[in-house]
Amino acid sequence: MRVELHKGHGVEPPGWAAAVSAAGLHAAWAWPVLRARAGRRGVRALLRAEDGSVAGLAAWRGVPGATEVLCPASSVLPGVAADPGVWSEALRAVGGALGGAVLLRQLQEAHLPAVLRGPAVVRRGLSVAVFDNHFDSFDGYLAGLGKGRRNSLTTQLRRIDADPGLVCGFGRDALPEPAEVVGLVAATARRQRTGLLPAPSTGPALAAALLADPTTHWLTYRDRDGRLLACAYLLDHAEWPVLGSWGALAPEDGGRKHLWFHMLTACVRWCVAEGRAGVVMGKGSEQTKRTLGFRLRPQWTVLAHASALGR
Template sequence: MRAEIFVPGGGAAPDGWDAFVRAGRAGVLWEEALLEAAAWASPRPYFAGLIRDAGEPVAAFCGRLGVFPLVRRFRPAGRAASPGWFQTRLPYSFSGGRLYGPQLGRTERRFAVRTFERALRRRLGARCVGVLHFAATAAELPDLAGPARLRRPIAPTTVLRTRWDSMDAYFAELPRGRRRRLTALYERVGDDPELVSVVAAPAIDPVRASRLDQLTRMKYTGRPEGVAPLPPGYFERLNERPGAAYFAHLEKGAGLPVSFDLVLDTPEGWMTTVTGAAGGVRDLYFDLYLREIEQLIVTGVPAVDFGPGMRAIKESFGGEPLARYAVVAPFAPW
C-alpha cells in the first residue's frame, strides 16, 4: 500500500478521490469540494490522504493538525502555527476522518492506518508529534490498536433508531409529562402564523445559514471571539449536491431561515451536523428534532445520529448513547 497526501484548499485531490468516497456512500462532506470549502473557514490546517493498493483506492483519511488553535488567525493552507497532534476528523461533523473500502479485512485496515500515519509523518515532519484518532467506535478499535497507543473514552454520540409507524405512536411511547410538553410544542410551532416549517429541503439561503451557524456556536463556547464563520460558499456547495438536506423554520414573509439543522445521508441513516437558530422564538431547536423524527418515520430511514453534547435532552427524545473512543498514537522522537 502507498499513501498520497494532499491539502484541501491547497491543491487538487488525488485521482479517484471523489469516486472512492461516493462508492462507499461516505457522505457528501468527504467530497473534495466540501473539504476545500471547510478548509477556507479553519484556522487549523487540514490534510487528507488516499491509500492505494495495486493502484486502486482502498482507504481515505482526513484531519487537521492541532487540536486547539494557538493563534486566532487564518494561515495559508497546509501551514501550521506550531507543532501539534494530528486529529483524524471529518470537518464540521462528529465523525472520525477514516474511511475503508469494503474489500479490506481487519489486517488490511490496520495496515492502511499505519501507511497513512507513516506518510503523514514524512509530510509534516517534526510539526506533528503523533496522531489522535477521534470518534472511533468499539468495532473500529482493533483497526487502531498497537504498541504504545492509548485508548480513552470520549463523549458518546446519541443515536435515535426508528421503531414507530406514526408520530402518534412515537408520542405515546414517551413518559406522560414529556409527551404532553412535546406534543404541545409540536402543535404550537406548527401553527405559528409567522413561520413555515421546511422538511428535508435540498437548499438554504447560504448567507443566512452562515450567520445562524456562527451565532449559535458563539453562544455555546467560552471563546466566542475565536469562532470562525463557515463561509456562505460552504452552503452554496452543499446546496448543489445530493446527500444533504435541511430542516428549517422560515420567516413567512421574507422566506429567510430563522433556524435550521443540516442532515446528511450516511450508510447507517442520517447524521445531523451544522445547526443554527436566531433568538426570538423559543423551542425551535426542539421542534427541528420532532420534524426529523417524523420524516424518519415517513421515509423509513433506520436511524439518525444527533451527535454528542446535550445528552440528557437528546435521550429524552428517545435517543440512545453510542460509546466512542479516542486512540492516541504518539510518534517517536526524530
C-alpha cells in the same frame, strides 16, 4: 495498501467523487466540502488496494507536536473512511504515511483495538446522540416516550405546525444563503459557549459547499416575510444520516421557542418514513436527548505513535 496524498485546498483528485459514491459516504467526504475546511495544512488521501482500486479515504492536518486525523466537516465521523474489514489495514497505511505522534479524533468503540496497539493517551469526549429506528410510524415513536416528554412535545409540535407566521421546509427547496446560515450558527454557538475554548463555527465556504451538495437536506424555518429564523442540515446516507450544525435566532431577537425540538422530531419523522436505520443526532444536550428516546454513543480521542496504528 498504499496512500495517495493530495493537498486539501487543491483541485479534486481523479477518482475522489467516484470513491465517495461507491462507498456510500456522507457529504462530509465530498471534495468541495473537504476543500472548504482544508486550510494550508490540510491533507486528503486516497487509500488504494494493491490492484489500484480505492479502499478508503483519509484526512488530516498538522497541529503543534502531532498530526490530527479527523473528518474536518463532521464532529462525529473519524478521519479514516474504510470498511470495517480493512480498517486496521487502512489505519496502518495512514500511520506509515505519517510517522511521529498522531491524534485521532471521533473514534467509536469498534475503532479502538486498532489504535491501542502500543502506548497511547486516551480521552473520552462528549457522547454522540443516536436515534435508533425500530418504529413503523412517527406515532409509534411518540408512544415510546415518557408521558411528560410525550405530552410537552406533542403540544410544542402542534403549536409550531399551526403557526400561520412560520414556514417550515425540509429538503432542497428554498435553500438559505450561506451568509444566513453562518450568522445563525455563529449566534447560536456564542449563546451556548462554555469554557474558554472558541465556539465551533460554520464558515461561508463550508456553508456554500453543503448548500450545493445534492445529498444534503436542509431544514429551514422562516417567518412570513422570508426571514430565516432557524436552520440545520442533514448529511444523507443509506443507513445512518448525520445531523449537522443547528442555528437559530433567540426568541428576544425574533426567533421562535421550541424550534430545536421540532427540528429533531422532523428528522425522526423523515427517518421513519424513509426506512433508514437511524439518525446520528450529534453532541450536546445529552439529558434532553435521552428524554427524546435517543441513546448516547461514546466517542474517543487517542494520541498514539504512527508506527503502532493498525499493527
